[in-house]
Amino acid sequence: MPSPPPPDRPNRLSELPGSPLRAVLTGVAIDICGSRVINIVAVTIYAMQLVAPGMTDAQAAELLQKTPPSFSLLLVLTVLGMLMSVAGGYACARVALRDEWRTGAMLAAVAVVFGLLIDDAGVSDLALLYVLCDVAGLLLGVKYGAARNRRLEAPAPSPADASAP
Numbered sequence: 469m470p471s472p473p474p475p476d477r478p479n480r481l482s483e484l485p486g487s488p489l490r491a492v493l494t495g496v497a498i499d500i501c502g503s504r505v506i507n508i509v510a511v512t513i514y515a516m517q518l519v520a521p522g523m524t525d526a527q528a529a530e531l532l533q534k535t536p537p538s539f540s541l542l543l544v545l546t547v548l549g550m551l552m553s554v555a556g557g558y559a560c561a562r563v564a565l566r567d568e569w570r571t572g573a574m575l576a577a578v579a580v581v582f583g584l585l586i587d588d589a590g591v592s593d594l595a596l597l598y599v600l601c602d603v604a605g606l607l608l609g610v611k612y613g614a615a616r617n618r619r620l621e622a623p624a625p626s627p628a629d630a631s632a633p
Contacts, residue, residue, distance in 0.1 A: 485565035488574060494563050495575040499556030499606065500582050503549040510545055511537075546598075550605045553579075557609020558616075565617055572610030576603045 518535060519528040560575045561568040583599050 486563040488564060488571045491560045491564035491571045492575045492578055495556040495560030495606065496578055496582065498559050499553050499579055502552035506548045506552065507545060510541065514541060550601060553602050553605025554609040557606035558613040561610045561613025561617065568610055568614035568617065572607055576606045579606060
């Protein structure tokens with residue numbers, strides 16, 4: 469049986485819902501910034517493996533331009549980016565605590581705009597596919613966050629309702 473929260477920690481259910489702006493900014497920060505950090509780390513590790521220690525900057529840049537990244541690296545980056553989208557949607561719903569789907573739709577719209585502005589590839593079929601995957605990941609995270617909010621709002625079953633062994 470869970471114990472009540474200590475007096476110095478307020479009960480999460482008694483907190484007021486966060487503003488939609490705060491929820492959207494939290495989700496965007498996790499999704500966009502997290503995906504970019506993962507991308508920078510992965511590309512840096514890839515470049516460190518490819519470039520020899522004695523190469524000049526010009527030689528290294530030319531080698532990196534001639535050698536495309538492997539399919540497995542692109543797959544790992546896509547999966548990790550999708551996980552960051554799910555985490556961003558989940559955080560958005562958990563911060564909002566109400567109207568999660570409306571707030572999640574605002575998050576998806578902002579993420580689409582940021583994604584198209586930040587990506588230097590322009591509007592292509594592949595860029596649109598990435599944007600759709602990002603929206604799907606965000607909304608999946610909102611679904612999980614909203615379900616978690618509903619579970620926390622539901623009253624706990626009384627001990628009399630529990631099944632007997």
